[in-house]
Amino acid sequence: MTSSTRPAAAPAGPARHASPRTLATWIVLLSLIGLxxxxxxxxxxxxxxxxxxxxxAPQLDGPWRFHTGDDPSWADASVNDSHWETMDLSAPASSIDGDVGLPNYLGGWMAHGHPGYQGYAWYRRTVMVxxxxxxxxxxxxxxxxxxxELYWNGQLLGGSGRLGASPRMVGTRPLIFALPADSGGTTxxxxxxxxxxxxxxFAANGGGIHVAPALAPRPQSRELYxxxxxxxIAGYIVELVEPLAMFALIGMALVLRSRSSHPRFIGLACIALVFSAMNRLDNAIVSWTDLQSLPTYAWLSKVLWTPLSLAAWTLAWNRWCQRPWRTVDGAALVLAAVGMAAGATHLVALTRPYRLGLLALLVLILLRVVREGPLRILATATMALIxxxxxxxxxxAxxxxxxxxxxxxGVTLTQYIYAIAIPLLALLIVRTLDSNSVR
Structure with a gap:
C-alpha cells in the first residue's frame, strides 16, 4: 500500500497527550465535584x-403479637392470636441502626427471647384507621x-423479596402499600x-423487624416515603460515586499506560480496581434494587471480589519496584484461592489465615516501597491507604x-479512605508519565 492510499491514523484522545500538570488539575477538580x-x-x-x-404518620410501634414458625392462615383477621407472645416494637429514644443511620431502630427477635433463631415468624396487631x-x-x-409480606385483613398488599417454597431475599428499602379505599374509620x-x-x-440482635411500619394519610404518606x-439513597451514595471514580480512573490509566514508566503496575492496578469497584458497587445495587439477592451479594463479595481484589493489589504493588518478587506473586495467588474456598464453604478457620497472609505480603511490599521505590512518598501514602x-x-477488632x-x-472508614486513595492513585499514575520524577 502506498503512502497516498494508507488510511490516516485515528487522532488520539486529548487525555493521551495532556501534560501531567493538566491531568493533575482535572483529577483534583473532578474529585472536588464528586465530594x-x-x-x-x-x-x-x-x-x-x-x-x-x-x-x-405515627409509627405502629408498641406491643405486637409474635409467633415463630409459618402458617399462611395466620394472615386472616379471624385468627385467635391471644396465646401468642407479645413483642414491643418501640425503639429506644434517638436510636439508629449502625449502618445507614435509620431512625427508630430496635433489636430483632434474637434480642427479644429468640437467640439464634432463623426462618419464618409472624407479627400481628390491630390497627384503627x-x-x-x-x-x-x-x-x-x-x-x-x-x-x-404485609397483609391487611388477610389480603396481601405486597412485600420485600419472595417468600414461600424457594425464598429469594433482597435488600430491604422503603416500600408503601395502599389500604383499601373504604378503610377510613375502620379497624x-x-x-x-x-x-x-x-x-x-448473623448479628446477636438480628431477626425480623427492626423499624416498625407506619400508618399515614395521603398525601403525607407519599411525602414521608x-x-x-x-x-x-444517601446511605449508599458513596458506594456509587467511588466505584464510578474507580472506573473513570481505569479508563484514564489504560489510555496513559503506554506513556507510563510502570505499565505492568497500571495493568494490574486496573484489574484490582475493577474487583474493588464491583465489591463496593454491589452494596448500592442490593440496597436500591431487586437485581441481586442477598445470598448472591454475599457470595460475590466473599468468594470473588474480596479475595481477588486483595490478590490483584498485591500483584500490582509488587511491580512498583524494579524487580517483582515471584515468591510473593505465587503466595498471593495461593492465598487468594484459599480465600475463595473459605468464602464458598463458610470456613471461618480459613478466612483469618488467608487475610492475615495477604496483609503480611502487602506490608512486606510496603516496606520495600518505602526503602527503594520510586516516587516514594506518594507511592507509600497511596499503598498504605489502599x-x-x-x-x-x-x-x-x-x-x-x-x-x-x-x-x-453512616460513612465507613473504608469509604473515607477510598475518597483519598482514588485521587492519590490517579496522581501517582500521572506522575509516572514524568520521566524526570521517576529516575
Whole structure:
C-alpha cells in the first residue's frame, strides 16, 4: 500500500497527550465535584423526618403479637392470636441502626427471647384507621431481616423479596402499600410474615423487624416515603460515586499506560480496581434494587471480589519496584484461592489465615516501597491507604472505629479512605508519565 492510499491514523484522545500538570488539575477538580455531590446528598438524606409528617404518620410501634414458625392462615383477621407472645416494637429514644443511620431502630427477635433463631415468624396487631375521606397507606418497615409480606385483613398488599417454597431475599428499602379505599374509620388486622435467610453470619440482635411500619394519610404518606428514599439513597451514595471514580480512573490509566514508566503496575492496578469497584458497587445495587439477592451479594463479595481484589493489589504493588518478587506473586495467588474456598464453604478457620497472609505480603511490599521505590512518598501514602481500606475489619477488632455519621448518615472508614486513595492513585499514575520524577 502506498503512502497516498494508507488510511490516516485515528487522532488520539486529548487525555493521551495532556501534560501531567493538566491531568493533575482535572483529577483534583473532578474529585472536588464528586465530594461536593456526596456532601449535598448526605445533607439532604440525613435530615430528620419533618415533624409535621411524623405527627400525621405515627409509627405502629408498641406491643405486637409474635409467633415463630409459618402458617399462611395466620394472615386472616379471624385468627385467635391471644396465646401468642407479645413483642414491643418501640425503639429506644434517638436510636439508629449502625449502618445507614435509620431512625427508630430496635433489636430483632434474637434480642427479644429468640437467640439464634432463623426462618419464618409472624407479627400481628390491630390497627384503627382514623375516619375521613382521604386514602391511607402503610409505610413498610425500612429494616428487616430479611424479607417480608404485609397483609391487611388477610389480603396481601405486597412485600420485600419472595417468600414461600424457594425464598429469594433482597435488600430491604422503603416500600408503601395502599389500604383499601373504604378503610377510613375502620379497624383492621395488620399481619407481617417475615423470613430470615439461614446464614452462619448473623448479628446477636438480628431477626425480623427492626423499624416498625407506619400508618399515614395521603398525601403525607407519599411525602414521608420520599424522605425515606432520600435517606436510603444517601446511605449508599458513596458506594456509587467511588466505584464510578474507580472506573473513570481505569479508563484514564489504560489510555496513559503506554506513556507510563510502570505499565505492568497500571495493568494490574486496573484489574484490582475493577474487583474493588464491583465489591463496593454491589452494596448500592442490593440496597436500591431487586437485581441481586442477598445470598448472591454475599457470595460475590466473599468468594470473588474480596479475595481477588486483595490478590490483584498485591500483584500490582509488587511491580512498583524494579524487580517483582515471584515468591510473593505465587503466595498471593495461593492465598487468594484459599480465600475463595473459605468464602464458598463458610470456613471461618480459613478466612483469618488467608487475610492475615495477604496483609503480611502487602506490608512486606510496603516496606520495600518505602526503602527503594520510586516516587516514594506518594507511592507509600497511596499503598498504605489502599491497604488500610481492605483491612478495616482487622482494625475494628483492635478497637478502631469503623463508621461515623456525618449529617446523620453512616460513612465507613473504608469509604473515607477510598475518597483519598482514588485521587492519590490517579496522581501517582500521572506522575509516572514524568520521566524526570521517576529516575
Amino acid at each position: 461536593g455531590a456526596v456532601i449535598v446528598t448526605l445533607a439532604i438524606g440525613g435530615r430528620p423526618d419533618p415533624a409535621a409528617l411524623r405527627a400525621a 382514623p375516619p375521613g375521606t382521604q386514602g391511607w397507606d402503610i409505610l413498610g418497615p425500612t429494616a428487616v431481616d430479611d424479607g417480608y 383492621g388486622v395488620l399481619a407481617i410474615r417475615v423470613f430470615m435467610q439461614p446464614s452462619p453470619d 420520599h424522605v425515606q428514599w432520600w435517606r436510603t 491497604l488500610i481500606a481492605h483491612f478495616t475489619g482487622e482494625l475494628r 483492635i478497637g478502631v472505629a469503623e463508621i461515623w455519621f456525618p449529617f446523620g448518615i
